[in-house]
Amino acid sequence: MSLTDKQSASLLAIDPKLPMAPQIYGNIRQSILNLRLAPKQALSEKELALMLGVSRTPVREALIKLAEDGLVDIFPQRGTFVAPIRVSEVLEAQFIREALEMSVVARVAELSDPVAIARLHESLARQKRAVDHSDLDGFLAEDENFHFILSVSVNLTRAWKVIQNVKGQLDRVRVLSLPEPGQLAALYEQHLAIVNAIEAGNSSAAKRHMAKHLQQVFRTIESLLAKRAEIFD
Amino acid sequence: MSLTDKQSASLLAIDPKLPMAPQIYGNIRQSILNLRLAPKQALSEKELALMLGVSRTPVREALIKLAEDGLVDIFPQRGTFVAPIRVSEVLEAQFIREALEMSVVARVAELSDPVAIARLHESLARQKRAVDHSDLDGFLAEDENFHFILSVSVNLTRAWKVIQNVKGQLDRVRVLSLPEPGQLAALYEQHLAIVNAIEAGNSSAAKRHMAKHLQQVFRTIESLLAKRAEIFD
DNA sequence: ATTGACATATTACCATGGTAGTATATCTGA
DNA sequence: TCAGATATACTACCATGGTAATATGTCAAT
Secondary structure, X not given: OOHHHHHOOHHHOOOOOOOHHHHHHHHHHHHHHOOOOOOOOEOOHHHHHHHHOOOHHHHHHHHHHHHHOOOEEEEOOOEEEEOOEOHHHXXXXXXXXXXXXXXXXXXXXXXXXXXXXXXHHHHHHHHHXXXXXXXXXXXXXXXXXXXHHHHHHOOOXXXXXXXXXXXXXXXXXXXXOOOOOOHHHHHHHHHHHHHHHHHOOOHHHHHHHHHHHHOHHHHHHHHHHHHOHHHEO | OOHHHHHOOXXXXXXXXXXXXXXXXXXXXXXXXXXXXXXXXXXXXXXXXXXXXXXXXXXXXXXXXXXXXXXXXXXXXXXXXXXXXXXXXXXXXXXHHHXXXXXXXXXXXXXXXXXXXHHHHHHHHHXXXXXXXXOHHHHHHHHHHHHHHHHHHOOOHHHHHXXXXXXXXXXXXXXXXXXXXXXXXXXXXXHHHHHHHHHOOOHHHHHHHHHHHHOHHHHHXXXXXXXXXXXXX
16 A cells, blocks of 8 residues: 555654754654554655655655664665564563663662652653543653653663663554553553652662563553454564 | 874775665774774764765765764764763663663573573683783674673574663773773673573572673773873763 | 954755666566 | 566665855954
8 A cells, every 4th residue: 555545644744944854753653653654564765755745865864763763674675664563572672671661760769859759740640630531642642751751860861762762662562552441540550659669769669660560561462462463473 | 183184094994785874884883982083083974975985875874873872973064073972971871781781691591591501601712712812802802792692592682782882882981991901801700700690590690790790881980080081071 | 452244164964866676567488 | 377588667775966054264343
């Protein structure tokens, strides 16, 4: 199927004053993560450039970065395709994220910075509102922000970049399971437990709750493998 | 100072049959890591392309990737420069590497795969030879391989990529301290302790030795900050 | 001597054309 | 009907030219 058929609406928001390559990257990335661009869908430089109203060069740069994220596969002289969801890569992304975020949250608990804790509580309040309104997109954005606050509060911006990169593989799986009832509330409760452990300065409890939180993905994969086999490779 | 003056010899090994951008990336990266390209040195697309006998496009792609690694700073419409060694980024790279490699080595110890253990012993033997011959470059290559074996033996190739990326920040510091006498032998002993813990299936001991091993960088930074202040920012 | 305005040079960024390599469709021969 | 050869279309990759933004050097005015 051609890209143009299904995609023309969402990919048009490019501000010509700002650097184009990062905008294009974010644009395509979002479309891949929410599965509007399906796994194995072909992505041609030329067609994307035409749709976005830019030249092929910044599109190419965006695709290269997506390939490093493992979200697209580039086959030289053959084509570029949205990467299928590979279970092994999802599990590895989970491994990396868990290793990093457990170390991060331990450090946050050790420092026990009041400003950071206040920010986390503000985030929790916004999450609660999203849960109560069943605002899925709002919750997802705030979930991202919650984990961002954790890393940045202990000055680990590079670690956050790594987490964010591998998180792409996980988000693509999670978006398939989150609409199920009760999921959002469960995630909120886990975040709350993490913050409570941080506030108590209990780093080992913080790590334990974080691990439990992140390992949600295992249950998700299991149930999806049966239902949506076609999007896996 | 111009690039052309000091760099013409080392940057010329480009094979035109293979994709150029990755070759250029590795080429420049190596030169930055061994400090032949000094921190704050200007790198212009045009000049690098001229020296390497290629066009500016693949050079640009290589520089973008190096910027993501934090090894160069790109200032749009102003110039691209070798990044100064920023202590905060070195420490964060250390944090990330430690979090990941401790989780990796724990998994290696839990699996206790005989093939992996054999490979690690072979690597140790090569390291021993390099130490006995005071072969610095040989040891560095085998050190890289040793850590590579750990990740790959438990199928964590993406984790290895992340480790390798952040390791750049650490290598640039380490290359300044490694020629000191006794350093190589100490690293070998630490590798040996790690393998022994793995062989015993003792994952917590493996983690402990790995942490001690990696934290060598703290002592290095301390001694360098005094002696070579000009390469820090 | 110092400051401000202006001209020049240099930069990264984007657009676009050319090329070698690969897949697919079409044709040929049995 | 089907296998193999050929032509066509498509791809990512590289080369190169144009452009707006920034830095630097020059010179006049005070």
